[in-house]
Amino acid sequence: MSTFANTLIHWQRRHGRHDLPWQNTRDPYAIWIAEIMLQQTQVATVIPYYQRFIGIFPDIETLARASLDAVLALWSGLGYYTRGRNIHKAACLMVAHYQGRFPSNAAAIEQLPGIGRSTAAAIAAFAYGERCAILDGNVKRVLTRYFGINGYPGEKKTEILLWEKAESLLPQENTHDCMATYTQALMDLGALVCTRHQPQCRVCPLRSDCVAFRENRTAKLPAPKPRKPLPNREATFLLMIDQNSILLEKRPDTGIWGGLWCLPQLPASIDLQLCCIQYWGINAAFIADLPVIDHVFTHFKLRISTCLLQVIDRSNNTLEEQAWVTIDEALNLAIPAPVRKILMEVSSSAKFFEMSCQPLSGY
DNA sequence: AATCCGGGGAC
DNA sequence: GTCCCAGGATT
Known part of the structure; x- marks a missing residue:
């Protein structure tokens, strides 16, 4: 049998990315920093920032001890500086209330400032192998095409539907390797194959079941953000x-x-x-x-x-x-x-x- | 639901 | 130039 998840996992092992600086670790701290930097920011932009940041602030305690100014200085140029403030705040919070430990499951991770449902799930999946769904820009694009979902993903109704789909597609097998590989596979498929422009459907492992491919609508999905009414x-x-x-x-x-x-x-x-x-x-x-x-x-x-x-x-x-x-x-x-x-x-x-x-x- | 945050890359 | 990106917080 070849489910959505199994198909992606096999594809990931052969064609996915394996050498990004934040891969090949299960350190929740390092994964956390990477996931925050990757919010609304492309991989190639993040890499040098991530390496510099981890080199100077290698763990929660070091980060919590640092001044906010020192943290933001390393963030300079990345944008969305609230992310830097929240990272520092969360590190201090973990030292003060969690004995300097990173929370051990997605629900607890999500309580930290700057971490929403998707980022919490990504950290939990990569660090702990927790069986939880992510829904970032890549996954939204993959799922709207795969299911032929017409609504704009920013719309509440569409987002609820996408979360339901993301949950329903999770692998049945609940192991660390399975969840980490599956989660990375969704991201990599969106980044490497199911791209916004000119997706590489010819090499896509999901194309036989993809509604957008079958109906030749990949260029129309996901629906673009509705333009504000013109004055x-x-x-x-x-x-x-x-x-x-x-x-x-x-x-x-x-x-x-x-x-x-x-x-x-x-x-x-x-x-x-x-x-x-x-x-x-x-x-x-x-x-x-x-x-x-x-x-x-x-x-x-x-x-x-x-x-x-x-x-x-x-x-x-x-x-x-x-x-x-x-x-x-x-x-x-x-x-x-x-x-x-x-x-x-x-x-x-x-x-x-x-x-x-x-x-x-x-x- | 809408808006804000922000720099950079693709086109 | 526009649109989007490993989103989340605020209103």
């Missing part, structure tokens, strides 16, 4: 028509649509088009509101209202960074997509055609 902004474009010509403005080189030609733009808050006409030295009459366009940027949404105006007098208009062009000419300039959309629609509308061929008279 909404509004703007008004003015489409000013003078016979066959419309007014474009060249935008500043920096910022949105930098250096592109654009319809004159007003903040949506400004009340009426006619009071703003003075800004361009143009007298114009309102014709119509054009359909609203919603445009999405990476960091906000822009709702664009466009106001169609008939130019009455543009003799006071100065042409700095501005151009009067035909719509066909405009469509051959560097214009943003929303402007192109507006101009395409207007140029094909009968109303515009009629208007531009027979300019309104009497003003």
